[in-house]
Amino acid sequence: MARISDMAMKFEAAPDGFSLSLNGRTVLRHHAGSPCMFVGQGQERMGMYRGNFEIEDYIVERSPLRHAEVDGHRIALSEAEGRAPRLELSIVGNALRFRSLDAGINRFWLRIPADAEEHVWGGGEQMSYFDMRGRRFPLWTSEPGVGRDKTSEITFKSDLKDKAGGDYHNTNYPQPTYISSRRYALHVETTAYSVFDFRRDAFHEIEVWAVPERIEFHSAPSFIELVEALSLRFGRQPELPDWIYNGAIIGLKDGINSFARLDRMRAAGVQVSGLWCEDWVGSRQTSFGSRLFWDWQANDQRYPDLRQRIAELHDQGIRFLGYVNPYLAVDATLFPEAEAAGYFARDRSGRTAIVDFGEFDCGVVDFTNPEAAEWFAEEIIGRRMLDFGLSGWMADFGEYLPIDVELSNGVDAKLMHNAWPTLWAEVNAKAVESRGRTGEALFFMRAGFTGVQKHCPLLWGGDQSVDFSRHDGLVTVICAALSSGLLGNAYHHSDIGGYTSLFGNVRTPELLMRWAEMAAFTSVMRSHEGNRPRDNIQIDQDPDVLAHFARMTRIYVHLAPYLKTLSKEAAARGLPVQRPxxxxxxxxxxxxxxxxxxxxxxxxxxxxxxxxxxxxxxxxxxxxxxxxxxxxxxxxxxxxxxxxxxxxxxxxxxxxxxxxxxxxxxxxxxx
Structure with missing residues (x-):
């Protein structure tokens, strides 16, 4: 029996197979009677409707690779002795590297040994289940859905109307990485659609709709050291900006009236660090509710003299934040400029791809085109936002890349779809860096994928329903913070009071107050008026709610000395503020x-x-x-x-x- 050791990874070859262990933990076991790898072909059907996906797969072939020919650190895998190898596996450091020897392979499966009592966490940002054991998790960035519970009325109605109900596994931020209670982590380096299946006692199964570039293993003596290692692998965020500790970021989208409302809230004792007006670009009314006008520059009609007002707020220690996403509305002033320069993704006929966002159409800026990415970072975020006076913004909609567009880099959009949030984060981060404001300007994202940690300084939990529901309410943002935090995302927060109000589902004062209580003990407090502000109670509309919210902001400010130490620890060690x-x-x-x-x-x-x-x-x-x-x-x-x-x-x-x-x-x- 041959033994080879490479760092902490130990490979053992036997006549009928091989095994791999990491610091004494068996992480791969293969022999002819029980192969760990399968390859084959599938025919998928994928349809997108406004960020929601219907995905089905028909498996044409799934073949076990029973025979292994070992040559040092290289293993050639075939279906049987004497058959041509279909896959080559190399062991390099802590990773398995793969090379397809059969151009027809577009499906890959790997089984990892498991213990019956084992727990697994991660998968990006999971909303419904922190411990993923016993369930199957497709990993594909999308709208998470409304209700996210196929037994609920609101999910049924959302599915019926816009295919928007979602399910427990839907998430804005998937990542093919998990941590095991056996104190190791596994990461699949791929952007393809993939699945983590934890339903079997004896093994975990990984499915990828491509041969992955590599699969990495990380281990450590403790969970803290393992999280530190993963944060180094994926990237760490800088410390929170000093201005954040002054209080809550107040979200108002009421045009020029937002400033008077902010003054009244401050007079009631609310501690404020920022005013967030996502409607700084203007708004339009749709059947979904109030939507923004996607033309990323100040709207003088809705916010006259905004630059001066931003400066006045800054003098009072309050920062101004806005909103941006990677799309430009066809009726916006920036659309013709981007189209003339060839900055948009294209359809199959070579024309600008037009995407329906619900009663208005947009083009998607192609960030695989370096010139387009640079234009967006410099001309939109740099000049029209940072130079204008913004100190932060919501960087929205990273999960919306259509899967049928043609991109400048020539890569299939189905392979770029998961990568898109990370590219979007990088565009924002480069704009901030270009102005020397890394660690001082704060943008926040809901979409993510592998590597977003390196660029995005703050996550937010997306669009929860304005209720206490198990799969789409307040409790889901706790799960989201814990799962994402283990993978190097140190800072997480959510819309205080939730966002989505549909089919008569509206906020109660109790929900708003309970959400504020939780937010006082997170990285950042930020309120949101939701998609239908006039239908839902707002913080400044009820004296009891306002007084309660003011106290919660005082609690947040009181804890600032402690939070500052956590922020320093996050930057130095990668440990999240909210921890399991x-x-x-x-x-x-x-x-x-x-x-x-x-x-x-x-x-x-x-x-x-x-x-x-x-x-x-x-x-x-x-x-x-x-x-x-x-x-x-x-x-x-x-x-x-x-x-x-x-x-x-x-x-x-x-x-x-x-x-x-x-x-x-x-x-x-x-x-």
């Missing part, structure tokens, strides 16, 4: 599947109230330390569930009895 309980309590197995509570840094445990009319919550406190209930001061032993009163204004929050910031946390009850 097991990250610091990995030897407590009861923490492995908790997804509705989180550690805010190592010292605070937050369990937001995410169900309606809930006046008490049961919370599991990890073993190994005592925990102090912030609002009562009562001390609880770890390793057990406790039930605490949780009226509006007192969400379940605990701090470690030995916390270095204990005096700061104890003072929260007086804020």
């Amino acid at each position: 309980l097991f990250l610091h309590h990995e030897h407590d197995p009861k923490t492995h599947a908790i997804q509705d509570a989180y550690l805010y840094g190592p010292e605070l445990l937050v369990a937001p109230v995410w169900q309606a009319a809930q006046e008490a919550r049961t919370v599991y406190l990890p073993v190994g330390t005592s925990w102090v209930h912030v609002w009562s001061g009562e001390i609880y032993d770890g390793g057990k569930e406790v039930t605490v009163a949780s009226p509006v204004g007192s969400p379940p929050v605990f701090y470690r009895a030995d916390a270095s910031f204990a005096p700061l946390f104890a003072a929260l009850r007086d804020v």
